[in-house]
Amino acid sequence: MGRQPCCDKLGVKKGPWTAEEDKKLINFILTNGQCCWRAVPKLAGLRRCGKSCRLRWTNYLRPDLKRGLLSEAEEQLVIDLHSRLGNRWSKIAGRLPGRTDNEIKNHWNTHIKKKLIKMGIDPVTHEPLNKEAKAAENHISETDGVGADSLEDNSSTPTENCDNSSTPTENCSSSVGSNSLDKFCNDESLLSSLWMKDEPPLIDASWDINIPTGGETCNGISLPSWEENCAWLLDCQDFGINDFGLDCLNDIELNTMNTLEMADKTVA
DNA sequence: AAGACCCCCAACCGCCGCATC
């Protein structure tokens, strides 16, 4: 017997989300938190697959998301992490507060890849392109390696991952012929903060408990403020703050919103 | 002005790992 599809294909809507659907999903999660995604569509009154709801929330609606292009620092961080982890976008995203794996993956494919090629660096191996032919010859004989896995375990420093890799993408980037990347890799304070043992996943932190107040930093990258994150939602012409059914917010959340509103008025 | 082309990114698809029974 085959596996059941993740959702009942009949009557399930696909394609771009409407403002109305977003509202429903936001309302539901603000009220109930993130629980069983499969049940979310039904409980929230959405004709969507649970998977689709999860994706929409994590990639677009989550209030702790940073929006806009990746900064130079973030880009360099992505490059470095990719050289160590390969295409494990969720792991990479976990090191970039406010960024999603989808966003990083997209940015990699549309911007960074081209940039690296232009710089003469192979985006897969992070080796200089003219070395690729030689590297390919030698690669077959390289079978053992722990680089990325040991990184995931946070059991060693980055420089300790440089010896062997099971795949080209997991090679240490120390040999990359990019001055800026080398400079970045040699930023000990930044890197040490990235590879700290027992460091909790950044992205996985509960957004509704630790609402960033703005100006905070993580790994040297500034976190978005609650205000900034709400702004884009509130700017949507189709629905304003009340349309989200914010009456379902708890006191803390409402206080936060009120404080921000007051601050807005003060600044204005 | 309009058609062709390109770029970007939100969303989908299929697979995998883990938990549970």
Added chain:
DNA sequence: TGATGCGGCGGTTGGGGGTCT
């Protein structure tokens, strides 16, 4: 121990918008 359910991940796609001719 295998079947099943679920969440999560990474690859891919398609459509909208921008640019070029």
